[in-house]
Amino acid sequence: MAMRLDQIARNLASSELVGDPGTEIASLAFDNRKVTPGALFFCVRGLASDGHEYAPAAVEAGAVALVCDHRLELDVPQVVVADTRAAMAPFAAAFNDEPTREMKVAGVTGTNGKTTTAFLLRDVLEFAGLPSGLMGTVKQVIGGVEEEVVRTTPEAIDLQAAFRRMVDAGDEACVMEVSSHAMVMHRADAIDFDLAIFTNLTQDHLDFHTDMEDYFQAKRLLFAAGPGASVVNLDDEYGQRLAAEFDTLTYSATGNAADFTAVDVGFDASGASFTVQSAYGDLPVRTGLPGSFNVANALAALAGAISLGVDPDEAVEGLAGAGRVPGRFEPIDEGQEFAVLVDYAHTPDSVENVLRAARDLTPGRLISIVGAGGDRDRAKRPLMGRAGAELSDLAVITSDNPRSEDPAAIIEDVLAGIEDRDAVLVEQDRDEAIRLAIEEAGPGDTVVIAGKGHEQGQEFENGRKIPFDDREVARRHLRERSGKTS
Secondary structure (H helix, E strand, C coil): CCEEHHHHHCCCCCCEEECCCCCEECEEECCHHHCCCCEEEECCECCCCEHHHHHHHHHHCCCCEEEECCCCCCCCCEEECCCHHHHHHHHHHHHCCCHHHHCEEEEEECCCCHHHHHHHHHHHHHHCCCCEEEECCCCEEECCEEECCCCCCCCHHHHHHHHHHHHHCCCCEEEEECCHHHHHCCCCCCCCCCEEEECCCCCCCCCCCCCHHHHHHHHHHHHHCCCCCEEEECCCHHHHHHHHHCCCEEEECCCCCCCEEEEEEEEECCEEEEEEEECCEEEEEEECCCCHHHHHHHHHHHHHHHHCCCCHHHHHHHHHCCCCCCCCCEECCCCCCCEEEEECCCCHHHHHHHHHHHHHCCCCCEEEEECCCCCCCHHHHHHHHHHHHHHCCEEEECCCCCCCCCHHHHHHHHHCCCCCHHHEEECCCHHHHHHHHHHHCCCCCEEEEECCCCCCEEECHHHCEEECCHHHHHHHHHHHHHCCCC
């Protein structure tokens, strides 16, 4: 694919093009190490470095033009803009011939539930005969092929290229998770959203956002952009604010009067059943995901699918057949007489939701494993510890992804929220913590391993990452306990 520089820059009226407007652009890049001959290089200012300083290296590597916020003394065409990061999305959309105008795009945002809601919605759309891509925390799916991801919402250049590949592969829709970071950093700009879904807002990412209001305003950007339709959670105070300000459909998992309201909710080990009261009549819903929080996720997916034109009865049938989400309340079964669940819960609210859901399914003791990540919102750590200690019969406090921080110091922050430290076990080594919890379990008990979910590595200082999958570690210890070998 190649395009003239002036054709790419046409989406940003405030830009100034200096040099040959007919310069042929073969690719886009914002990392000079990834520049290939014919590239348009974006001089993006970051927290630790300034892309303008790497412009000479980019030109040497083959960049034929630059996007910068001031003219540089380099003999290549330059597009001067106010904000180079903000320019990436409209330029990338133009370069890829506006792919989101050729398919239905649903964006799911919120603190908790984004991944599950996105997976459920995609499954329903696929069931309804709409081939759909997926962009999210666990994986991305393009043309039915699964690919690994680096972050929840990719940078705009990569994101728009992925959309183009979806369209070319026959996808007619895309369901994507939209993080607050992505909104603030303009990654999700220039996307023609047909649907926006808001799940909830609870404490997280306050290392990035100044406070909860700032966090909310980042989420609000998705709705302010004017999607074709929107769906919000009326059980959440921030969802109520969105519903009051924008024309939205609403849902409630707690019986509140909404456009989609769940009543007669019941749970068992295999999932949940409930009736949805709606303008389409009473819809009997069955989902293979247990827990009140998953009732909310199923409602969001149901309302979203109907908003995109899926027949209500077909949407209900699609939900019933939707698969489990990796690392989200995922059962680990090696034939043991107790339950083991792995979940991505890494906020106070999600830890509480998962433990309450597990308690409803547990005739015996509830044992939890709780930790907190390094280099992230420190204020949530004691709240997570308190939730683990108060809602479990036994909590094992351990490491998550320490990153650059001292794991022992993180654990102390978690323990600060626990009144009776003698009532919990502390084991810094996560592998050993999982073994301890499994050894403590007896018939009828449930072990909840919270924090990492689908992740397959543990992060330490200087970017060091070791292979670590809570699910595989749990299976190994379950086999060892029963005397089996892998």
